[in-house]
Amino acid sequence: MIDSRDDIRLLRDSVRRFVDQHMPRELARRWDKENVFPRDVHNALGKMGVMGLTIPAEYGGQGVDIPATMAVIEELARRSTAVACPYIMAACYAGMNLVESGSESQKRALLPKVAKGELLFAYGLSEPNVGGDLAMVETGARREGNRILLSGTKRWCTGAHIADYVFCLARTGPKEDRYKNLTIFLVPPKSKGVTIRPLDHLGIRGVETNDAIFDDVELGEDAILGGPDKWNQGWKQLAGRALEVEKLELSACALGLAEAACADAFEYAETRVQFGKPIGAHQAIRHAIADAKTKTLAMRLMLYHAAQLVQDRKPSALESSMTKLFCCEGASEVTLACQRVMGAYGLSDLMDMERYVRDAISLPIVGGSSNMQKNNIANRLKLAE
Incomplete structure (x- = not known):
């Protein structure tokens, strides 16, 4: 698995500490409810240096590392897409497109600012x-x-x-x-x-x-x-390499949301007591969580496999479409299943689950719908048209 890389394990730990310090749950709920962009958090993230993970060192970045970029997105999305998405706007939209397609003057003028978190692209x-x-x-x-x-x-x-x-x-x-x-x-x-x-x-x-x-x-x-x-x-x-990364960045968001939903559902199942025992002891709940965790692991393996292909500049159009399809549909399924584990609390803004669901069900549509990904997959498999 990708976390066998020591540098990514250290990066993941660093981002998790950042999330705990700058993105507590109560703030994530407020950003969602008030529909506000936490620019101060984005600026603090820029100071960490993680905005430069898609940018070569000669332009002020950390060197292009697609798997590491996906790890950052995943960890941010576990807490708040209001922070994960602006990170994508900087590191992926700006970084990848300018690196792959920008002129030399555009790269030198813009990429150092992107690496510092000073520019956002839509x-x-x-x-x-x-x-x-x-x-x-x-x-x-x-x-x-x-x-x-x-x-x-x-x-x-x-x-x-x-x-x-x-x-x-x-x-x-x-x-x-x-x-x-x-x-x-x-x-x-x-x-x-x-x-x-x-x-x-x-x-x-x-x-x-x-x-x-x-x-x-x-x-x-x-x-x-x-x-x-x-x-x-x-x-x-x-239609170049940046497009493959776009599919993967949304897949990383999907994985983060699914992981968050699984963690919250597991904790709820361990502590919520009905009929004299934790609901996690009831077979229906056990099976729901088992299915969700299994699907989430499969999402993780697909994402980081495809990310490594892109990193190595190997053909990845088929795998990136498969990953976008599986991860984004999977996040929708996992969050809905975990919402049901939590019953009425899963529908209430007293918990984060309803936010995970709202965020996840948009992912099969944005950035190339699931049907478009199926078309891409069929074309890459050279099925008759």
Whole structure:
């Protein structure tokens, strides 16, 4: 197992101490209830150096270590997705995409700040009329002299209200060639012509999801991810190694939520007495917890196996889709099963379980739905179309 690495065991212990010190349960509940982003906690996390686990040392990072990054996400998500998701926005959205696709000038200007936890990036991919079929985006950009004008609306743009940049996928030519004429732009949300409109949602509170509306936003050539020669190269950038990490980061969130749910359900089963004995002595409860722990272990093994493949730059598209499918569906199943172990308390905000459930059931949808992952898996297996 991945924790056979001494450095990851030490890292995990360090993050757990951070969680206990900076993220007590009562604060995690308040962030969720009030839907607030704990920036002070994020800043403290940046000072630990863990934001740089996706960034080479030459750009101020700790060196790219995908399994270690997953361990950090897992431990943060065990307590609060309001902290885990902004970590992802920095370490994964910013770190991975800039390292894999950024120009040298973009890397040198932005990555050292990302490594310090000073910058957050959001994804602007989906649109009101475009979900899984991203090659058909309607947001468009056009050149007018020395400037680029961007117009359109992005939906489910999580964290855009706190981000310093949005990775915006836009159509930059005729759409007849589905995977051509697409470009990714780095857009500061505070730019003239940008409107960020929050959308209410079920789980993963503390980090708003938003509409990001672009009305002839003026950009320079330096806003193109990778530089001017990457005009119309956005799909190749989108479908690269950073995409595999996106699937895994959500899987790590799923694992953290499942672990937290199992721990709380186990403790409740040991201490809640009904019919003269702890409910953990009743077969129905014993079996529910046994199933949940078994599934959680399988999630862990899949996640860190896929993470090591990505780390080693081995083919991982199949495994990352399998991991996203299994872990995110698994977290939904595990948290619901653990909620039932706790009965009415599992529905109440007196406990954390209802929050775990709300967070977990969104994961099979976000970042590429389970059905899209099944399509990816079938395609990689070369099933007949």
